[in-house]
Amino acid sequence: MNDAVETTRKKDWINIVFFTLTPIIGVVGTALYTWHVGFHWWMAALFLVLYAFAGVSITAGYHRFFSHKSYECSPVVQAFFAFFGAFAAQQSILWWSSGHRIHHKEVDTDWDPYSISRGFWWAHILWLFYKSPKNGFTNVPDLERNRIVAWQQRWHRQIMILGGFGIPTAIGWMFGDPIAGLLWGGFTRLVVLHQTTFFVNSLAHTLGQQTFDHEVSARDNWLVALVTFGEGYHSFHHRFPADFRNGIRWYQWDPSKWLIRSLRFTGLASNLRSITPPMVEQARLQAALLTIETRIASASPTLKEEVQRRIASARESLEHSFALWRQHTEERAAGLSDRWRQTRRSAKLRLKQARREWRSAIRMLSQAPNLA
Numbered sequence: 001m002n003d004a005v006e007t008t009r010k011k012d013w014i015n016i017v018f019f020t021l022t023p024i025i026g027v028v029g030t031a032l033y034t035w036h037v038g039f040h041w042w043m044a045a046l047f048l049v050l051y052a053f054a055g056v057s058i059t060a061g062y063h064r065f066f067s068h069k070s071y072e073c074s075p076v077v078q079a080f081f082a083f084f085g086a087f088a089a090q091q092s093i094l095w096w097s098s099g100h101r102i103h104h105k106e107v108d109t110d111w112d113p114y115s116i117s118r119g120f121w122w123a124h125i126l127w128l129f130y131k132s133p134k135n136g137f138t139n140v141p142d143l144e145r146n147r148i149v150a151w152q153q154r155w156h157r158q159i160m161i162l163g164g165f166g167i168p169t170a171i172g173w174m175f176g177d178p179i180a181g182l183l184w185g186g187f188t189r190l191v192v193l194h195q196t197t198f199f200v201n202s203l204a205h206t207l208g209q210q211t212f213d214h215e216v217s218a219r220d221n222w223l224v225a226l227v228t229f230g231e232g233y234h235s236f237h238h239r240f241p242a243d244f245r246n247g248i249r250w251y252q253w254d255p256s257k258w259l260i261r262s263l264r265f266t267g268l269a270s271n272l273r274s275i276t277p278p279m280v281e282q283a284r285l286q287a288a289l290l291t292i293e294t295r296i297a298s299a300s301p302t303l304k305e306e307v308q309r310r311i312a313s314a315r316e317s318l319e320h321s322f323a324l325w326r327q328h329t330e331e332r333a334a335g336l337s338d339r340w341r342q343t344r345r346s347a348k349l350r351l352k353q354a355r356r357e358w359r360s361a362i363r364m365l366s367q368a369p370n371l372a
């Protein structure tokens, strides 16, 4: 980081104490206490329910709705995200979204608040130990106009304390043990949610495949997706941040996406934004080609010719698929229900063909003896 940025950063002692004490209480404290009083099913249930409520409020709410506007949703849903999002102790929607939009715009540079280029632990947690530079929230004018966001900006600390710690204590009290409620539903839930969320900024920028963009550190990491309600498919997300999905395949774990789709089904969400399959494939192809550029250049003339021929053919199939996809959306808009399904099927077949072609080109190259 350059000096101009460094000198403006002062240590944030409240955060340092908070992020040091909460794991000690949430891990060691909960373990010792449970060892003494015994474990009951309601403690796990309380942990899981609040973990899920606060978790999806960060992923489907703070992240995909407020920061990226990847879909629209009713004020009831927004209020849910604002309320339970505050339980996660990740500051307000306004602060979170402003920093996150900078992360996308300036990714991997000095201006990225949790830049992985400053190291794994900086991106994971150390960046929170310093006061963030004041930017006046200039990049979130849309959110400043939102009344629910403004309300949450005023009350998020009170909601975090009274809701995030008070509610589990009260529920614990109903089961006869307020301290167990506070520990499992308050501290342990908070600490697990903190660390798993932080994995998106650290692990998903370090380990995994750069499937969709080789020039950005973001990676697709299914393990991170598993513990963050689907946020681990981070290469896709950085390439297409306005898409409401992070995992695009049916078998990829993305409960935030499933939640958003269910909200649409019940009429509580609309205008879900997503990238078309040909665009996804094009990004994948571009990223893959970038990795083999030097190998193509150093290949033997005959191999080079064959590889280039296959790539050209893949591009042609992709172009075909784009045209068919456009045709399918037009047919769909015109209500030609028997036709558009058929056209979409043909578009997808072309895509598969394109993928087979460029993958075979890459395979040829990797199997050939390296002449470089």
Ligand SMILES: [Zn+2]
Pocket (backbone or CB within 6 Å): 103, 200, 201, 205, 218, 234, 238
């Ligand atoms: Zn990122």
Ligand SMILES: [Zn+2]
Pocket (backbone or CB within 6 Å): 063, 067, 068, 100, 104, 237, 241
């Ligand atoms: Zn994002």
